[in-house]
Amino acid sequence: MKAVVMAGGEGTRLRPMTANQPKPLLPVVNRPIMEHVLRLLKRHGFTETVVTVQFLAALIRNYFGDGEELGMSLYYATEEVPLGTAGSVRNAQEALRDDRFLVISGDALTDIDLTDMVRFHKESGALVTIGLKRMPNPLEFGIIIVDEAGRIQRFLEKPTWGQVFSDTVNTGIYVMEPEVLDRVTAGESVDWSSDVFPELLAEGAPLYGYVADCYWEDVGTHESYLKAQADMLSGKVDVEMDGFEVSPGVWQAEGAEVDPGAVLKGPLYIGDYAKVEAGVELREFTVLGSNVVVKEGAFLHRAVVHDNVFVGPSTNLRGCVVGKNTDVMAGARVEEGAVVGDECVIEAEAYLSSEVKIYPFKTIEAGAVVNTSVIWESRGQRTLFGPRGVSGLINVEITPELAVRLASAYATTLKKGATVITARDASRAARTLKRAVISALTASAINVADLEAAPLPVARFETAREDCTGGVVIRTTPGDPQGVDILFLDADGADLSQAAQRKLERVFGRQEYRRAFPGEIAELSYPARIAETYSRDLLSRVDMKGVPEAELKIVLDCAGGVASLLLPTLLGRIGVDVLTMNGRLDETSPTETPAERARDLRRLGELVASSRAAFGVRFDPVGERISLVDENGTPIDDDRALLVVLDLIAAERCGGRVALPVTTTRVAEQVCRFHGVRVEWTSTSQDVLTKAAAAPDIIFAADGRGGFVLPEFSSTIDGIAAFVRLLGLVARTRLTLSQIEQRIPDAHLLRRSVPTPWAAKGSVMRHVVEAAGERTVDTTDGVRVVEGDGSWVLVLPDPSEAVTHLWAEGSGGDAAQILLERWAEVVERAGS
Secondary structure, eight states: OEEEEEEOOOOGGGTTTTSSSOGGGSEETTEEHHHHHHHHHHHTTOOEEEEEEOTTHHHHHHHHTTSGGGTOEEEEEEOSSOOHHHHHHHTTGGGTTTSOEEEEETTEEEOOOHHHHHHHHHHHTOSEEEEEEEOSOOTTSEEEEEOTTOBEEEEEESOOGGGOOOSEEEEEEEEEOGGGGGGSOTTSOOOIIIIIHHHHHHTTOOEEEEEOOSOEEEOOSHHHHHHHHHHHHTTOSOOOOSSEEEETTEEEOTTOEEOTTSEEOSSEEEOTTOEEOTTOEEOTTOEEOTTOEEOTTOEEESOEEOTTOEEOTTOEEESOEEOTTOEEOTTOEEOTTOEEOTTOEEOTTOEEOTTOEEOTTOEEOTTOEEOSOBSSOSEEOSOSOBTTBEEEEBTTTBOHHHHHHHHHHHHHTSOTTOEEEEEEOSOHHHHHHHHHHHHHHHHTTOEEEEEEEOOHHHHHHHHHHTTOSEEEEEEEOTTOTTEEEEEEEOTTSSBOOHHHHHHHHHHHHHTOOOOOOGGGOOOEEOOSOHHHHHHHHHHHHSOOTTHHHHTOEEEEEOTTSGGGGTHHHHHHHHTOEEEEESOSOOSSOOSOOHHHHHHHHHHHHHHHHHHTOSEEEEEOTTSSOEEEEOTTSOEEOHHHHHHHHHHHHHHHHOSSEEEEETTSOTHHHHHHHHTTOEEEEEOSOHHHHHHHHTSTTEEEEEOSSSOEEOTTTOSSOOHHHHHHHHHHHHHHHOOOHHHHHHTSOOOOEEEEEEEOOGGGHHHHHHHHHHHHTTSEEEOSSSEEEEOTTSOEEEEEEOSSSSEEEEEEEOSSHHHHHHHHHHHHHHHHHHHO
C-alpha cells in the first residue's frame, strides 16, 4: 500500500518563514515537518510514497532525494500550477491506480495510528475514510458529524461560530480506494472537502470517519508553529528526537557544547554542534538549531532559533522565531510573536516589538526600534529622520499607513486644538499621503489649514505667520521620482530640531497615539489669498530699489513645479520683463534627475543668451532652491553661485555676519573679509543653519546646494525670496553675473564618499582624530583637519547611509586631490 504526501502549499500565513522555503521544510525541533511525517509513515509500513510538490518544489526534491536515507522510496509528482488537494493527488494517479492508498499532509505534526486507521477502512468497506480529531476550536478546519458506525452524515468546510455543529474536524488524512480518482477532473483545481466529498455524500457513497485519539497540529500559523515545538518538547506527541536527554527535559544533540556556567531550564533542545557560553540562560520551550552560537549574557525563552544563527551577548529573545543564517548582535531584543526571516542582520541594541515580521535578507540598524513589519524595505533604520525629513520609496517604505502613524505621533506631541499647516508638491503620491496625514491630525484634535499644492517656502512662511504650532509638507524626493519626503515644521516654519525629532520618534516608537473624543474632532480649513499675502510681505521686506529703472529681462524656469502657482502674482507686482519656461504643474514628473536638470539648464542658457536677458533662474519643483545661469547662458555651479550672491550681499551691507556650513570653500572667507563681513561656520544640518540665520546680526546664509536664506524676510531657505533679492542686487550693482564671478578667486574644493559599515563609523572618526596629530582640528560637524598651509579636509559620516563623506580644499586642484586621497585612505583603512 502506498502513501501520498501533499507538500505543494505555499504556507502564506507562515511568512516570512516561508518566503524563501516551502512550508514542509520548516523545522520542528530541528527536523523538517515533512520528515516527521515520513518517519511516521515508515513506522507504519508505508515505504513507497508519492510526494506532490508545487511551490519551491526543487528544494523539497533536493532535501529528501529518493528517500534512501530514510529507508523509503520517494517519487515526486510536480504540479505546474496549483491543482488543489484533490487535483494534486489526481496528478499522481499513474502511481496509485493499483491499490488503495493513504493521503497525508506534509505540513501537519501528528502521531496518528495509521495502521489502525487502515484496519478501520477495510472493516467498514469505505470508499474513503477521513481521519478525524476532536478540537476545542474548529473554526479553521472542516467539521464533520458521523454516526455510531463512523459513517459521515454531514460536514462543512471552515465554518463560523454560528455554523459550528461539531467539534470533530477533518485532519486531511485519508485512506482511499483508487476509483475515487476517477471523480477528479485531470488538470483542474479540485478540492477534496469542497468538491469531491460533498458529491460523494450526496450520492450516498460509503464515506467514513475515523476518530483518532492522537496528537495532531496543523502547523499553519506562527502560533501553531511555536505550539508544535512546545508540545514536542513536552512529550505530547510521539515522535523521535535526535540527541540525548542529558537532564530532565533538556535535550542535547551530537557535538553540542554547553558551558557549565549556562543556566538551562527545560524542556528545551540544543541542536548539533551548537555552542552555549557561560552566563547564558535558556528557558522553557527554547529550540536551538544546528551550529547556533549563543554568547554570554543572552536570555532565550520560548525562542525557536534555526540553523547557523549567531546570538550575541546580552541579547533577549522571547517567544520569537529567528530564521537560519541570521546574526542577532549584542544587546538586541526580540519580543513575543516576532519572526525574523533567513539571512538577516539585527544590529546591536535593536528592538523588535511583538508581532513584527522581518522578511529575509534585511538589516535592522543598531539601536533601531521596529514596530512595524519590514517587508520590502532594505533595512529597518535607527532613526526616522534623515537629512530630508522622513524619506523612502513611495508605497514601499512610505505608505499611507506609515503617514497616518507619523502624523498621529506628531499630533501627540502638540496640544489639543493646535493648528497645523499642510502642503504638498505637484505629485499624485504627495496628494494621497497628505490626505492620510490630514485625517490623522484631525482625528487627534489638531486643526489643519491646508494650502493644497504650494511652494515649500510659502508653507514655511504661512506656518510662521499664522497662529500655527507646526506644519507638514510632503514632496517628491529631489532627484528620485520613486521617493517621497515628509517634512515636519516647527512654529517658525523651520525643520524640527533634533530634540523635537527625537520626541516624535519616541512617541512613534511606543505607538502611544492620542485620539480625540467625538466632540473634539478638529476642523479642516483652506486659507485664502496665500499667494497675495506672501508676495506683499516679501516685496515689503526685500530691497527692490532700482529694479524698475534697470529694465531687466529675466528668464525663469519653474520646472513644472509649484513655484508656477505663485510667480504670476509676484511678477505682476515687480514689473520686470520675464520669459517663463515650464510654467505649469507637472504631476507625472514631480522631480528632476541630475541628467534632466543639466539638460534643462542648457535649454535655459540658450534662451538667456538668445533673448539677451540679464540672467536666468531655475527653481526646483518645490521652489526652495534655485540654479543660476549668467547673461552668456552659462550655468553657474552651486558652489560658485553661493560666492556670487555672497559677494553681492556683502558688498551692499558692508558689515554683519553670514552663516555658512563647514563644507563651504574658504574662498567665502576671503570674499567676506574684503567687504568687512564675518563668517559663522555651522554644521551641515538644515535646522542648525536655520537657527543660526535667525540671529540678529546675520545678513545672509546659504547651504551651497542652491539654498539661500534672506534673514530680512525669513530664517528658512527660500528660493523665491532669493530670486527677488538677486533681482534687486543685480539691478543696483550694474554688473553682470559673469563679471561678478570673475572677480572672485577660484576655489579648489573636491569631494568623495567612502563606503563605511555602520558599526565602524565611530572607529573611523577616532582614527581620523588620531591621524590628525598636532594639526588643528575643528569638530563643528564631523572632523575638519587643517594643514599648516591652510588647506583642509573634512570627514563627515552620513546620518542615513553607510558611507563617510570627505571634502578637501587646497591651494590648487592637484594639492586638493592629494589631500583627499591621503585622508580617504585613512578612512578606508579604519573602516575595513
